[in-house]
Amino acid sequence: MARREIQIKRMLQYFVDATVAIIEEEGLEQVSARKIGERAGYTSSTIYNYFEELSHLIYFASMRFVKEYLQELPLYLERGKTYEEKYVLSWECFCKHSFAKPQIYHALFIADLGQKPKDMLEHYFSIYSSDLIGFTEEIRPMLYDPDLTSRSRALLELAKQERELSDERITEVNEMSVLIWEGMMTTVLNKRRDADPQEAAEKTMKYIRTIMRTL
Secondary structure (H helix, E strand, O other), X not given: OOHHHHHHHHHHHHHHHHHHHHHHHHOHHHOOHHHXXXXXXXXXXXXXXXXXXXXXHHHHHHHOOOHHHHHHHHHHHHOOOOHHHHHHHHXXXXXHXXXXXXXXXXXXXXXXXXXXXXXXXXXXXXXXXXXXXXXXXXXXXXXXOOOHHHHHHHHHHHHOOOOOOOHHXXXXXXXXXXXXXXXXXXXXXXXXXXXXXXXXXXXXXXXXXXXXXXX
């Protein structure tokens, strides 16, 4: 790796580490360029030499908070005997972790980034390649796909190997699952409903299971 590339990677890590620390201590909503710069030991304007927008830096930092989900996902999938069961279990794992950290998962899967999430995710893994160690070929495509609709659809596509399923119905069921999650996540973040993380996850899964019965 060239000297310049090493320097850039090191600077990115400084800012990501500083952002992670602020999220851990104060919460994601308290993150600001000024605070990140002060903690990293640089001016806030220096951040924009490495990140086009603050949301991009928050995206990188948020990836550090989903390791528990990524580690637990294979364990959930192992419990499924069919790909349809694995699909439901993947949502169960996702709901458990996403509603426990709603701001983080909103930043990763809903927030406007002003750039293609796929490009950002590839950039992240180019810096933190060790985050990919230990994942099976079944899981890796999901890790590289920042689009919730397509990454959740992947398991239903595999279900076509087990029984006849139309692409149209797979699309409809998958999109409804995503919209249910997005709706509940938005409701929780906007404090429109009193629901703890477990209640939000259980209600979301109730509707996803109902939809799956129509597949």
